[in-house]
Amino acid sequence: MLKMEGVTKSFGGLQALHDVSFTINEGQIHGIIGPNGSGKTTLFNCITGILPLTSGNIYFGETKISGMSADRIANLGIRRTFQAGKLVPSLTVLENVMCGLSRFTAADGVDVFLRPPFVKSAREKAVRKEALKFLAAVEMEDSADRWASDLVWAERQFVQIVRAIVSRPRILLLDEPASGMAAKETKMVGDLIKQIQGMGITVVVVSHDIKMLMEAAEWVTVFNFGEKIAEGVPDKIQRDPLVLEAYLGTEG
Numbered sequence: 625m626l627k628m629e630g631v632t633k634s635f636g637g638l639q640a641l642h643d644v645s646f647t648i649n650e651g652q653i654h655g656i657i658g659p660n661g662s663g664k665t666t667l668f669n670c671i672t673g674i675l676p677l678t679s680g681n682i683y684f685g686e687t688k689i690s691g692m693s694a695d696r697i698a699n700l701g702i703r704r705t706f707q708a709g710k711l712v713p714s715l716t717v718l719e720n721v722m723c724g725l726s727r728f729t730a731a732d733g734v735d736v737f738l739r740p741p742f743v744k745s746a747r748e749k750a751v752r753k754e755a756l757k758f759l760a761a762v763e764m765e766d767s768a769d770r771w772a773s774d775l776v777w778a779e780r781q782f783v784q785i786v787r788a789i790v791s792r793p794r795i796l797l798l799d800e801p802a803s804g805m806a807a808k809e810t811k812m813v814g815d816l817i818k819q820i821q822g823m824g825i826t827v828v829v830v831s832h833d834i835k836m837l838m839e840a841a842e843w844v845t846v847f848n849f850g851e852k853i854a855e856g857v858p859d860k861i862q863r864d865p866l867v868l869e870a871y872l873g874t875e876g
């Protein structure tokens with residue numbers, strides 16, 4: 625579904641990604657691990673069109689997306705969350721989630737004007753209901769009307785994910801969704817990821833939380849110094865000597 629072919633990204637003399645090739649299969653939960661600075665976020669930035677590649681190609685199905693604008697890529701159904709929980713602080717939780725709908729408004733540009741207003745409001749109601757359902761999944765059903773600026777770190781991460789879900793992406797890229805979370809919240813993230821997959825959305829998740837990632841992911845790709853050093857099912861990855869040396873070993 626998403627295919628990286630010789631993806632290379634340099635920042636001056638630093639190669640953040642070097643000749644990376646792999647495929648993300650439709651419907652899968654695909655985990656990505658690697659030490660700090662190994663190029664994981666840079667890969668997300670390249671896939672979503674925030675950064676141009678130095679060389680190589682990225683395909684979404686048959687469509688070459690490397691070289692496209694970030695907006696166009698998002699409208700194809702590729703969505704992400706950010707490592708540092710970006711929300712609009714002056715909006716409420718629910719308003720932030722509704723921002724995720726821009727995909728529909730962009731895609732439906734003409735029909736928004738042709739449709740009578742009650743149709744739009746019916747759809748908004750449906751989305752509101754869905755948003756509340758996902759907020760409930762992370763025990764935030766009572767937080768819909770709180771200001772985003774009042775949220776704690778873990779809550780901001782959750783709202784980012786819910787915002788991405790309501791846009792009904794085809795692929796959702798999660799960058800460290802469980803960072804800074806306690807065990808209970810981390811488990812909620814793992815459960816939510818599986819729920820997202822159940823909706824038919826392909827999920828790519830970067831995480832330092834090896835336990836959560838290995839439990840949720842069906843396939844794992846490992847990076848070190850901008851290169852792909854291993855890939856496979858979680859069981860195999862956890863026993864791969866190269867991976868243990870590069871990464872898991874440092875976790876004890």
Ligand SMILES: Nc1ncnc2c1ncn2[C@@H]1O[C@H](COP(=O)(O)OP(=O)(O)OP(=O)(O)O)[C@@H](O)[C@H]1O
Binds near residue numbers: 640660661
């Ligand atoms: N915009 C940028 N300009 C210059 N260097 C960058 C830029 N973005 C990333 N880098 C460098 O590229 C390398 C890979 O960074 P990246 O953020 O992709 O790592 P990461 O695997 O996501 O790390 P972490 O686990 O800490 O989030 C690092 O050496 C980083 O300093």
Ligand SMILES: [Mg+2]
Binds near residue numbers: 665666707799
């Ligand atoms: Mg990162």
